[in-house]
Amino acid sequence: MSNIMSQSTAVIVMNIRSLPRRLWMSLAMVFASAVVVAILLAFLAMAKGFEATMQSAGSDDIAFFMRTGSAAELNSSASKEQVNLIENAPGIIKDEQGQLVSPELYVIVDGVKKSTQQEANIPLRGLSQRGVDMRKGFTLMAGRMFTPGTDELIVGAGILREFDGFDLGQEIHFGKYTWKVVGVFSTGGNVFESELWADAKVIQNLYNRGSSYQTVRARIGSPDDIAAINDYLKSEPRLTHEVQTESAYFATQGKSLEYMAIFGWVISSIMALGALAGALNTMYTSVSDRAMEIATLRAIGFSSMSAFIGTMVEAMTLAVLGSLVGALVAFIFFDGLNASTLGGSFTQVVFSFQLTSDLFVKGITMALVIGFISGVFPAWRAARVPVIVAFQSAR
Amino acid sequence: MSSQNLFELSQVAKRFTKGKETISIFHDLNMQIKEGDFLAIMGPSGSGKTTLLNLLGGVDQPTEGQITFDGQRIDNLSEGQLAKWRANNIGFIFQFYNLMPMLNAARNVELPLLLTNMSRSERKQQVKVALELVGLSDRASHMPSEMSGGQQQRVAIARAVVSDPKFLLCDEPTGDLDRQTADEILQTLQLLNEKFGKTIVMVTHDPSAAKFAKHTVHLNKGEFVKAEELLV
Ligand SMILES: Nc1ncnc2c1ncn2[C@@H]1O[C@H](COP(=O)(O)OP(=O)(O)OP(=O)(O)O)[C@@H](O)[C@H]1O
Ligand SMILES: [Mg+2]
Numbered sequence: 001m002s003n004i005m006s007q008s009t010a011v012i013v014m015n016i017r018s019l020p021r022r023l024w025m026s027l028a029m030v031f032a033s034a035v036v037v038a039i040l041l042a043f044l045a046m047a048k049g050f051e052a053t054m055q056s057a058g059s060d061d062i063a064f065f066m067r068t069g070s071a072a073e074l075n076s077s078a079s080k081e082q083v084n085l086i087e088n089a090p091g092i093i094k095d096e097q098g099q100l101v102s103p104e105l106y107v108i109v110d111g112v113k114k115s116t117q118q119e120a121n122i123p124l125r126g127l128s129q130r131g132v133d134m135r136k137g138f139t140l141m142a143g144r145m146f147t148p149g150t151d152e153l154i155v156g157a158g159i160l161r162e163f164d165g166f167d168l169g170q171e172i173h174f175g176k177y178t179w180k181v182v183g184v185f186s187t188g189g190n191v192f193e194s195e196l197w198a199d200a201k202v203i204q205n206l207y208n209r210g211s212s213y214q215t216v217r218a219r220i221g222s223p224d225d226i227a228a229i230n231d232y233l234k235s236e237p238r239l240t241h242e243v244q245t246e247s248a249y250f251a252t253q254g255k256s257l258e259y260m261a262i263f264g265w266v267i268s269s270i271m272a273l274g275a276l277a278g279a280l281n282t283m284y285t286s287v288s289d290r291a292m293e294i295a296t297l298r299a300i301g302f303s304s305m306s307a308f309i310g311t312m313v314e315a316m317t318l319a320v321l322g323s324l325v326g327a328l329v330a331f332i333f334f335d336g337l338n339a340s341t342l343g344g345s346f347t348q349v350v351f352s353f354q355l356t357s358d359l360f361v362k363g364i365t366m367a368l369v370i371g372f373i374s375g376v377f378p379a380w381r382a383a384r385v386p387v388i389v390a391f392q393s394a395r
Numbered sequence: 396m397s398s399q400n401l402f403e404l405s406q407v408a409k410r411f412t413k414g415k416e417t418i419s420i421f422h423d424l425n426m427q428i429k430e431g432d433f434l435a436i437m438g439p440s441g442s443g444k445t446t447l448l449n450l451l452g453g454v455d456q457p458t459e460g461q462i463t464f465d466g467q468r469i470d471n472l473s474e475g476q477l478a479k480w481r482a483n484n485i486g487f488i489f490q491f492y493n494l495m496p497m498l499n500a501a502r503n504v505e506l507p508l509l510l511t512n513m514s515r516s517e518r519k520q521q522v523k524v525a526l527e528l529v530g531l532s533d534r535a536s537h538m539p540s541e542m543s544g545g546q547q548q549r550v551a552i553a554r555a556v557v558s559d560p561k562f563l564l565c566d567e568p569t570g571d572l573d574r575q576t577a578d579e580i581l582q583t584l585q586l587l588n589e590k591f592g593k594t595i596v597m598v599t600h601d602p603s604a605a606k607f608a609k610h611t612v613h614l615n616k617g618e619f620v621k622a623e624e625l626l627v
Contacts, residue, residue: 006509017497296493299454300554301482301510303475387454390493391445391566 004309007302011310014293015286016317022286026318029282032275033322033370034329036268037363041330043264044362045353047257050341053351054254057190058247059136060223063092065216065241072253073106073215074123074347078241080211085239089232091225092218100219102131105203108347109174109196111163113340120340122159123347124174124196126203126213134217135187143168143183148199151206154183156193158350162340166196177206191250194340194350217246257341272370279374283315287382294382295389304383311382315375316368323367330363331355401562401594402428402451407460407470409446420446421617424460430561433588433595435605438614444598445566447614451596452485452564453477465561482510486555486593490567492547494539500526500550501535507558525553529583545576552583556593563587565597569604581607 019026065086066076078086087099094100105126110119128148132138146152155166165172172179179198187193204211220226229243287294294307335355340348404426411418420443428434428451436444449455450462453469454477462470469480486507487493494503501522508518526532529549539547548568555563565584569577585607587593597608605611613620 003510010506010509014495014497292493293495298478299481299487300507301478303478388449390489391449
């Protein structure tokens with residue numbers, strides 16, 4: 001066994017040292033697997049970044065109420081009476097000022113994207129200080145909170161980064177109304193940073209919503225309380241709402257870019273087929289290039305297994321080398337890349353690509369598959385090189 | 396030196412089939428090689444010299460007949476068993492040296508020792524001895540491309556003897572060398588035969604190379620012939 005190890009080690013060393021003879025072919029194989037892995041990682045990082053932006057926004061201890069059947073906040077509604085009923089649901093925590101409940105409005109306004117100079121939808125959320133307090137990680141990065149009852153708003157850091165005209169102190173015109181930016185807030189990178197926030201009462205007024213809202217958030221003790229709240233909703237005929245934890249809601253929303261990951265797998269798999277064709281060619285060439293050496297070693301008494309292993313390792317090495325290059329390229333160009341895309345409410349969600357270690361593992365796995373397939377057939381041929389080749393004069 | 400038979404070939408037949416065609420190289424070859432012999436095999440191109448060498452070296456197997464080495468049959472061994480057998484008993488010397496171009500002289504010589512259980516330092520010692528034997532101690536770290544043909548063939552000889560096999564097989568060992576270098580190589584083989592008791596079989600086209608051997612046999616169309624018959 002140690003024998004096969006030392007044989008294979010020697011063969012591997014020789015193969016690697018003979019690589020310069022096949023430099024361009026070998027580099028082509030490295031390049032091809034680098035491209036495949038870089039593309040795969042770009043898509044995965046996009047989906048991952050979006051998912052993280054959504055998921056990190058949700059809390060387990062917030063019950064989130066939407067009208068039954070509305071897929072996203074935009075489509076929901078809740079009248080003043082319904083909000084009052086929801087406040088009476090079981091399990092909702094209260095303090096001196098009453099139930100910890102935040103009825104909110106969610107309307108869409110236009111902004112101009114810095115990257116494309118095109119108009120895109122931005123959510124303008126109406127809420128109260130209570131609602132602001134329910135957002136974990138909320139900090140005012142600049143300026144101050146909006147004053148209730150005024151046409152002041154605060155702008156999320158993501159909006160500030162990706163859109164024109166939302167700088168602190170600036171006046172903004174949405175339709176016939178003028179707003180003033182008095183603060184910039186962060187929520188630690190999650191989806192709330194892709195929003196504008198203003199006083200719910202002012203938005204009700206300006207957008208003719210009377211006393212109605214769209215969604216309701218309520219602080220609960222634990223996710224287990226949802227079941228009881230659900231029973232309550234079912235037993236109250238005036239309520240047409242469904243409830244879930246805020247994290248469950250955002251987890252679902254976060255999956256909406258999952259098709260990007262699937263797309264990434266499909267695209268990179270198709271490209272991997274192309275890379276595979278090249279890689280097979282590279283490896284078959286390697287075997288015929290080394291035929292004399294393989295046969296000579298076999299004549300000396302090296303096993304055909306060592307020829308097989310040596311070829312496999314060469315293929316795997318080239319493919320993994322490629323994947324490292326691809327991962328590095330993906331990391332340099334895509335990790336942290338800011339992007340925005342349509343979220344569930346047809347509004348722009350600002351997020352950044354996230355190249356996490358589990359994605360690297362996926363990229364390297366992809367390369368290992370390429371290396372394995374492109375190695376195994378040529379390696380088989382290497383193992384079958386007849387020993388008499390060593391005695392043939394043609395070099 | 397004992398006069399025991401190292402090799403015995405009895406009724407060996409060898410045929411190659413290519414598609415529908417069958418080429419018969421040997422049909423009834425009988426041969427003994429005594430331990431300690433230095434045998435030259437001569438014969439025209441295509442007479443089966445290399446084929447015979449391959450059979451002796453366990454590189455190829457006979458279609459019919461038996462080959463025994465040291466009393467043990469080798470014609471019915473599996474590929475893996477043959478590889479082990481070669482590693483233990485045979486040293487090969489090729490016309491074109493067949494050195495690994497990416498390894499220096501010492502590493503090339505060391506290769507057969509990787510198949511043994513020797514420690515690194517034992518291997519180093521053994522390599523040193525082998526290189527000394529062929530007069531190339533000062534070239535241990537040279538790459539094959541930095542050496543002349545004769546030097547490369549010496550490295551190849553060192554590689555063939557480093558694991559101390561009983562039997563050396565040489566296919567045109569001087570075929571690619573000038574006269575003087577060839578003679579030096581042949582003297583080295585002679586030394587290995589006479590001083591170290593290696594049994595050697597050497598295929599050659601060159602009558603003056605054959606003179607270095609103890610015996611010479613001639614192959615023609617797959618059969619041994621007497622030298623005189625060839626002259627007729
Ligand atoms: N693997 C093979 N398949 C088919 N035919 C073969 C094979 N090996 C050798 N032969 C044929 O067997 C015959 C003898 O070949 P061999 O190589 O033994 O001759 P040789 O005496 O060594 O010739 P040379 O002096 O040219 O080296 C030749 O006709 C050759 O074409
Ligand atoms: Mg020949």
